[in-house]
Amino acid sequence: MSGNFWQSSHHQQWLLDKQDLIRERQHDLSILAEDEYQKIFIFFASVIQTLGEQLKLRQQVIATATVYFKRFYARNSLKTIDPLLLAPTCIFLASKVEEFGVISNSRLITTCQNVIKNKFSYAYTQEFPYRTNHILECEFYLLENLDCCLIVYQPYRPLLQLVQDLGHEEQLLTLAWRIVNDSLRTDVCLLYPPYQIAIGCLQIACVILQKDHKSWFAELNVDIEKIQEIARYIINLFELWKTYDEKKEIQGLLGKMPKPKAAPQR
Amino acid sequence: MSTAYMMDYEFKMKTQNERVKVEDLFDYEGCKVGRGTYGHVYKGRRKDGSDSKDYALKQIEGTGLSMSACREIALLRELKHPNVINLIRVFLSHNDRKVWLLFDFAEHDLWHIIKFHRAAKANKKPVLVPKGMVKSLLYQILDGIHYLHSNWVLHRDLKPANILVMGEGPERGRVKIADMGFARLFNAPLKPLADLDPVVVTFWYRAPELLLGARHYTKAIDIWAIGCIFAELLTSEPIFHCRQEDIKTSNPYHHDQLDRIFNVMGFPHEKDWEDIKKMPEHPTLLKDFKKNNYVNCSLVKYMDRHKIKPDSKAFHLLQKLLLMDPNKRITSEQAMQDPYFQEEPLPTQDVFAGCPIPYPKREFLTDDDQEEKSDNKRQTQQQQQTQNNQQSQQQNQQNNQNNQQSNQDNHNTAKRVRLSAPQGHPSQVNQQQIPISQQQQEFHHQQMMYNNGQQQQQNFQQRF
Numbered sequence: 038m039s040g041n042f043w044q045s046s047h048h049q050q051w052l053l054d055k056q057d058l059i060r061e062r063q064h065d066l067s068i069l070a071e072d073e074y075q076k077i078f079i080f081f082a083s084v085i086q087t088l089g090e091q092l093k094l095r096q097q098v099i100a101t102a103t104v105y106f107k108r109f110y111a112r113n114s115l116k117t118i119d120p121l122l123l124a125p126t127c128i129f130l131a132s133k134v135e136e137f138g139v140i141s142n143s144r145l146i147t148t149c150q151n152v153i154k155n156k157f158s159y160a161y162t163q164e165f166p167y168r169t170n171h172i173l174e175c176e177f178y179l180l181e182n183l184d185c186c187l188i189v190y191q192p193y194r195p196l197l198q199l200v201q202d203l204g205h206e207e208q209l210l211t212l213a214w215r216i217v218n219d220s221l222r223t224d225v226c227l228l229y230p231p232y233q234i235a236i237g238c239l240q241i242a243c244v245i246l247q248k249d250h251k252s253w254f255a256e257l258n259v260d261i262e263k264i265q266e267i268a269r270y271i272i273n274l275f276e277l278w279k280t281y282d283e284k285k286e287i288q289g290l291l292g293k294m295p296k297p298k299a300a301p302q303r
Numbered sequence: 304m305s306t307a308y309m310m311d312y313e314f315k316m317k318t319q320n321e322r323v324k325v326e327d328l329f330d331y332e333g334c335k336v337g338r339g340t341y342g343h344v345y346k347g348r349r350k351d352g353s354d355s356k357d358y359a360l361k362q363i364e365g366t367g368l369s370m371s372a373c374r375e376i377a378l379l380r381e382l383k384h385p386n387v388i389n390l391i392r393v394f395l396s397h398n399d400r401k402v403w404l405l406f407d408f409a410e411h412d413l414w415h416i417i418k419f420h421r422a423a424k425a426n427k428k429p430v431l432v433p434k435g436m437v438k439s440l441l442y443q444i445l446d447g448i449h450y451l452h453s454n455w456v457l458h459r460d461l462k463p464a465n466i467l468v469m470g471e472g473p474e475r476g477r478v479k480i481a482d483m484g485f486a487r488l489f490n491a492p493l494k495p496l497a498d499l500d501p502v503v504v505t506f507w508y509r510a511p512e513l514l515l516g517a518r519h520y521t522k523a524i525d526i527w528a529i530g531c532i533f534a535e536l537l538t539s540e541p542i543f544h545c546r547q548e549d550i551k552t553s554n555p556y557h558h559d560q561l562d563r564i565f566n567v568m569g570f571p572h573e574k575d576w577e578d579i580k581k582m583p584e585h586p587t588l589l590k591d592f593k594k595n596n597y598v599n600c601s602l603v604k605y606m607d608r609h610k611i612k613p614d615s616k617a618f619h620l621l622q623k624l625l626l627m628d629p630n631k632r633i634t635s636e637q638a639m640q641d642p643y644f645q646e647e648p649l650p651t652q653d654v655f656a657g658c659p660i661p662y663p664k665r666e667f668l669t670d671d672d673q674e675e676k677s678d679n680k681r682q683t684q685q686q687q688q689t690q691n692n693q694q695s696q697q698q699n700q701q702n703n704q705n706n707q708q709s710n711q712d713n714h715n716t717a718k719r720v721r722l723s724a725p726q727g728h729p730s731q732v733n734q735q736q737i738p739i740s741q742q743q744q745e746f747h748h749q750q751m752m753y754n755n756g757q758q759q760q761q762n763f764q765q766r767f
């Protein structure tokens with residue numbers, strides 16, 4: 038499905054309003070500061086990325102999984118479902134939708150166990166606690182909350198076209214591509230259409246590489262203001278990264294995060 | 304960590320209470336109308352009587368979300384075209400982990416329609432249908448496929464059973480392309496398709512390049528299948544009918560099917576299909592087949608035997624759809640511009656052109672077939688029956704027609720009996736047109752309605 042973005046569920050249902058987003062997060066933001074909330078999502082985006090890489094998934098599949106994850110929590114508090122369970126569930130669902138194939142249950146669980154133990158021990162001291170039945174149950178909740186909107190448009194394809202139009206520059210593409218990956222650690226995928234995100238990322242890449250393509254950008258006929266907003270989100274992320282040491286802070290943040298509660302005991 | 308903490312209790316209870324169950328909303332018990340490889344299809348009515356429309360409820364085979372279920376949901380959720388079946392809603396049944404899809408009910412499909420014509424032909428009782436019906440059917444199939452193709456979606460399983468036609472009602476006589484379970488995005492192939500699902504298109508509708516080991520599906524493969532369906536509509540015979548023994552094989556090469564195609568079309572000349580040399584199974588082809596065996600075969604002769612004149616516009620279009628070289632095959636867009644569609648009678652939106660519909664309504668399947676639930680069993684049976692047919696066919700070539708008839712009858716092995724409609728299904732006469740306003744009210748009752756944005760906006764405007 039890469040035909041018409043304008044008629045897609047992505048465009049019609051899942052380009053959210055900034056104010057809505059703030060409203061939905063009210064509960065979580067009464068417990069976490071805004072930057073703490075973002076740091077938690079940066080962390081889980083990395084978890085999804087690492088899981089995906091271990092499972093040898095394409096970046097497109099990883100990005101789709103990350104968007105599912107963000108869409109779910111755009112409508113639900115972090116306390117509804119443990120993000121450590123939702124993250125692999127998103128990977129599991131995205132790999133089927135993007136036709137990577139069904140990841141075998143045991144392989145998924147083993148990969149989760151290994152990744153948590155070997156790459157994220159600074160965040161989790163205990164073993165990955167979930168099993169296949171948890172993922173499968175969670176998957177139904179995920180699908181419901183996504184309202185069955187599974188096709189996600191990503192900035193990668195428009196980015197390729199833009200760079201080609203610019204006269205293919207390998208270095209520029211590589212950097213812009215990485216910035217698109219980074220953009221998954223911000224809210225832009227919930228707020229802006231993918232081709233705008235692609236332009237925003239490309240613009241940042243041009244600035245970093247000191248390439249002057251101003252006249253080319255000017256001819257693009259896009260809403261410059263939106264592009265600036267996107268760039269702002271990403272630059273803020275870069276600023277945050279300068280002073281943020283995830284290894285030191287994340288355990289505390291995960292501890293502070295609102296968590297699912299069990300049935301009330303009588 | 305105990306399981307209790309994976310999900311918030313309050314959240315779980317809240318969603319559980321809000322979740323609408325398919326069995327609470329619809330009456331469908333005992334109303335199974337179809338069984339495919341990937342699911343059971345029921346005819347259902349709303350329990351609350353808020354409308355008296357028929358719905359099709361497809362219970363996906365197995366439990367949970369298989370890849371084909373995911374694809375079907377993901378694609379149908381996005382697609383919106385008058386000639387593509389409309390997914391109204393998805394039900395997830397958490398207890399038994401069943402997935403249900405709710406569609407508009409289509410009273411007819413081309414498999415049943417063609418079967419009806421064959422039976423009539425065998426009994427020498429002609430069926431009265433509007434002159435342009437085949438043309439209208441073809442036009443709408445092309446329209447739907449053009450929409451899919453321009454959205455970079457391939458169907459990959461086009462065959463008469465998957466082409467539905469709406470019965471009496473607001474969409475009377477409209478084609479609905481269904482069964483997108485295998486439909487696949489093809490703009491960025493992640494894996495060669497042959498690795499994903501070895502058997503896809505029923506062999507009869509399989510393009511020659513697939514049979515010769517083509518690694519990727521293309522739009523042209525769907526077009527070939529449409530050509531096959533067109534020929535079958537014109538003659539009431541599956542044009543590339545062939546016994547199907549190794550249905551389970553993952554090897555795309557299929558000697559008998561190729562032989563059948565060459566018997567109809569003639570053996571492809573190199574000048575007609577230059578790239579045939581590049582096909583993975585080309586060496587096998589050279590080894591197994593002798594050009595000379597097919598010198599007297601051609602589509603002209605085949606269709607002429609079935610009373611379709613080689614100088615007719617229908618034949619000319621058919622020939623372009625059934626070109627052996629996939630690169631030369633016509634596209635859906637070009638086909639829709641063909642002179643065939645500009646010639647009287649012009650295609651109509653209601654393929655029955657307002658005339659009475661001569662075909663019987665769908666019958667309910669008995670529960671007998673519950674025993675043979677496993678697909679393997681069903682397929683083996685089907686194969687055996689096809690083989691039997693083939694044998695008798697060989698025994699008595701002249702009786703060919705009748706044999707093919709019974710072969711088609713056996714395509715679905717389940718016994719068919721007409722049952723009286725259960726409660727909640729007031730007899731099927733009650734099919735008058737539902738006024739638009741009522742339909743729109745209808746939308747308000749549904750929670751997970753999939754409309755296009757305009758309709759959604761309308762709903763919101765009306766609601767708030």
Ligand SMILES: Nc1ncnc2c1ncn2[C@@H]1O[C@H](COP(=O)(O)OP(=O)(O)OP(=O)(O)O)[C@@H](O)[C@H]1O
Pocket residue numbers: 336337338339340341342343344359361388406407408409410412460464465467481482483484
């Ligand atoms: N919307 C509908 N209205 C009425 N009948 C339908 C509808 N959808 C499907 N059917 C009937 O049920 C049968 C099986 O449905 P469908 O083709 O969607 O399932 P499948 O298991 O994917 O099939 P296949 O074996 O062809 O892959 C169809 O051939 C048709 O007879």
Ligand SMILES: [Mg+2]
Pocket residue numbers: 339464465482
């Ligand atoms: Mg089918």
